[in-house]
Amino acid sequence: MPTAVLDLDLGNLPPTIDGLARYERALVLLRIDGRPVGQAVLPVINGRVGGHNLRASLLVAADSAFWEAWLRRHLGVPPRPIAPDKLPSASVAVCTRDRPDDLRRCLAALLAMPDDGQEIIVIDNAPATDATRQLVAWFPQLRYVREDRPGLDVARNRALREARHEIVAFTDDDAAPDPLWLRTLLRNFHDPLVMAATGLTMALELETEAQVQFQRYGAFGRGFKRITYDAGWHDPLLGWQAGAGVNMALRRSVVEQVGLFDEALDAGTPTHAGGDSDMFRRILSAGYRISYDPEALNWHRHRRTQAELQRQLMGYEVAGFAILGRGLLFEGNCDTLRQAYSWLQRELPGLRRALLRQPGGPPRETVLARFRGAALGPWMYLYSYWRSRKG
């Protein structure tokens, strides 16, 4: 069922919220003093969120991260500041392929950010038409770069090469950042060991069941609490937990220190995804840190149809196992076997429930798609690797 997506500040609640007649639920991003701090999932009753008292229902449904932020404010313990005058210079890269409508929304949001001297580059990846180039031509402050070899990681590498500033921030073309997104990401780079910073991605809309499922069963959610990932305590093979490529910023020196994105991975290749998680894995293995900052917020339009969703979820498992296969065969990392085993331990109960059609847990198609993806993963990596060497 469609779910309304709302962005509400507890200190500044509107008296009424219109247009909710066709929704039964609402996912609310909660803010305190303008900073995103938590989320609440509420019923919508007769077009009103949570019944007749919005504030009361939000307080009851709010999560632990919200309460920690509320108490922090109540006790007068100040939050981390965003210091614009000490931030490094940044280039923002948007890699796009034949999605001019989504891209228009993304560019509008990027241009609405405060100007700290950042440059914005649009990498047009193997386009079928001229639409993207024409769209970008409308905005003279943007740089247009065309990369004809298909592959999201190919486009990202091109962005790393083309960027002129110290930090390169990436966002997907179907995402739209919050105004303070870039500044918040950049404040994490004062530590010289931090090689990447990632942020929180919320849903732009939850109109279809596929979008709700994606949001509900993982999506890009990494929580509302700030975490710095270091291989000292966090397994690099679980580097995907540090964030997602839809919302990340890297130092340009990552190219020399860690390497480029793996062009055999991610969208546009047989492996569908994983370029970002592989990069995070390699950053952690090399001894650098990744800083997850939930206040660096952007909004993503999830895939609308079930078919696309299944393909995407399958793609994630393909990518996950592609990276494990690569780790085992190309890097001699035996821990990949333990990861594969833990994955099986986690997923087999879901598979059993799905095959016996028992209730509870993710839907059947999702579980089967995941297993298909896992089985294909290593083979897809080998195929993709061979293709990228040939091409």
Added chain:
Amino acid sequence: MPSECTPDVSIITPTHNRSRSVRRLLDALCVQTFPHARFEVVVVADGCTDDTVAMLRAYQAPYMLRIVAQAARGAAEARNVGARNARAPLLIFLDDDVEPTTNCIAAHVRAHTEMPGSVVFGPYPPLPRPTRSLFRLLMRQWWAEKFDHLAAPGHRFTYQDLLTGNLSLRAELWERVGGLDPRFRKSGEDYELGARLMQAGVPFVFAPDALAFHHEHETMSIAAALRRAYNEGRTDVLIGRKHPALRPTLPCVVWRQQSTRRQRALVRLLYLLNGRGDSVARALQHLLPLLDHAGLRLLWRTLYEKLHRYWYTRGVTEELRSGQEWAAYAWEVLPEHTAEPELTLDLCAGIEAAEACLDAVRPMSVSLRYGPHHLGIMPGAPGAEPWRGVHLRPFLLLRIGPVLLQALALEGVIDPGPELDRQQFARSIAAMSAYYGPDGQNAMWSEQYGQWDRLDQQEHYDRGYDRYRDPDPQPAGADRGGDQQHPCQRPGGDPALCRGPERR
């Protein structure tokens, strides 16, 4: 030209066969913002057989550099000798593998001007270098956590926070407490000094600007770390003998008090082997690089921790010669300390008032209330400083946040309006408290799944309710109409926790 007047600051560095490191330290001291004429450097060469003394004699320094060469007596005694030879009223101790930043000395001096009579330590994290070695990553993590802990606002200092790598205190305070105890030759001398300073009521101050970088990758290896574990086992027992009140904080005591029968049996075996298991431990140590190379993190971690535990226990068994002696040591009846909290604070009167009260009384333990609600206890801890006002807010936020929130909910501070049933509101806060705190991601996913699942359950009950009330049930999601009152819209009804109608 170094001045002949008495310097303001003496920097004392003990060293043993690390001439390159000492040279680097001396070079870093050449570029300090603090004027050269006002400080002297005393290097104590403790049993050096390499070219350290020759290098020091040949070194051209813009500040006064004094060299004391002696036979090897250990780092603690070397620091004592250095302090005895120092002429300035303020002493700064720096380890020889530490490289101070340019503002380090000035920051120490400033801290003493602002807080006279205190002991000041500055951070000396490992030099930020990327590394692939699991051991180096582990060391880096240990040091980073240690200094993050110290730098956190409202940190309550304990005797175990004292590190001699980047430490400063006034010379007369050093003399008053008697310097370092040379019996703690290989390790533990810093904790032991911390215990005496804490007993004397000396304030501990952390100066984040007094930053230095620790070249620990040059000096710490797996073998050295495990040797250190053995030494720590021995010196922990000595600390507990010298300061019996601190025994509850020592790992050897905590472990013994919480040990299982199987663990105690293993220790008895260790006593029987009497050191014959050491060669096996040393052989297993060589497996660690292989596991690291194969990427087997969990196995590496497990083996390292087991080896660490083995060597620590071996150190303890050198001082406590039998299982009974260890048990007696761990369970010995200690001097009485009051079980009742010394002070009761009611936060209704305001946080500032509570902080002022803490600063005035400086209690060892505090009972906290909010009106009629008991919140918790700020506990007494041996070897820790008394509670101060600055500790209160972080304690409330991090240790008893959910309990305080429930009290605030019940007292109507969070939502003063009449619509919210306070009891149910407090219950919903209690439900989320399982996830409260800076925990990892697994808790976050459980919490978010729970948020969606609760809504599923509620809708399931609602549909059941509609079928119960309405003999002609509408499909879920149909417009219910304005006059049919939703059960959760009763005054005081809580939509998110709605359980459906009471079944008669």
